[in-house]
Amino acid sequence: MSHFTSCPVILVVDDEPFVLNAVCCILSHFGYTVLRAASAEEALHLAANSPQSIDLLLADVIMPRLSGVTLAERFAELHPETQYLFMAGFPEHPEVASGIVSRGRPLLPKPFLPKDLLAKIRQVLNRESLAFAAGT
Numbered sequence: 800m801s802h803f804t805s806c807p808v809i810l811v812v813d814d815e816p817f818v819l820n821a822v823c824c825i826l827s828h829f830g831y832t833v834l835r836a837a838s839a840e841e842a843l844h845l846a847a848n849s850p851q852s853i854d855l856l857l858a859d860v861i862m863p864r865l866s867g868v869t870l871a872e873r874f875a876e877l878h879p880e881t882q883y884l885f886m887a888g889f890p891e892h893p894e895v896a897s898g899i900v901s902r903g904r905p906l907l908p909k910p911f912l913p914k915d916l917l918a919k920i921r922q923v924l925n926r927e928s929l930a931f932a933a934g935t
Contacts, residue, residue, distance in 0.1 A: 807854040807924055810834040812842040812870065813886065814862045818909070822857065822886075825913045826920075839865035839873075846877045853881050855924060860887040860899060860906075868899065884923045886911075 809831050813819040819835055826833045834853065836842035839862055846853065856874055858867035865873075871883050885899050888909040899906045907919045 806830055806832045808832045808834065808851055809855045809857055809920070810836065810842060810845060810853050812836045812839060812856065812858040812862070812867070814838055814859065818859070818886075822916065825916060829917060831920075838862065839867070839870040842870055843873055843877070846874055853878050855882045855884060855920065857884045857886065857920070860885050861889060882923050882926070884919060 809826055811819060811822050811826065811833060812835075813822065814837060816837065819837060823833045823835050832851075834845055834849070836845055839858070842856070842858070856871060856878075858870055860867040862870075867885050867887075871885075874881060874883075884905045884907060886907050886909055887899065905919065905923050907916065911919075
């Protein structure tokens with residue numbers, strides 16, 4: 800697990816170019832190291848070939864071919880230490896309701912303000928840090 804001795808590394812995955820670019824710009828501006836992927840397949844390729852630890856996977860839930868939930872499951876095989884935060888424009892969608900909400904996974908509904916994005920990321924990363932500090 801990462802101790803965040805350097806900037807946390809966040810992999811942002813969204814098939815909507817505007818959202819992907821906006822989120823990456825916000826995170827970069829606030830000092831995060833950002834990797835980007837326009838699809839779940841691209842994210843898995845990055846994960847398999849990344850020499851650095853990825854602290855957070857920030858993924859859209861509804862994407863073509865592979866959902867964010869399926870991506871996270873496959874991603875965990877490559878990077879079990881990575882934390883997850885999901886984004887969704889349609890919180891009532893069955894994939895969101897069953898794969899995220901009902902399981903208590905962290906969800907950031909779209910659209911969101913930059914301050915909401917940053918607060919949710921800090922919350923997820925701090926939860927990881929606390930769990931690591933507690934030895935769990």
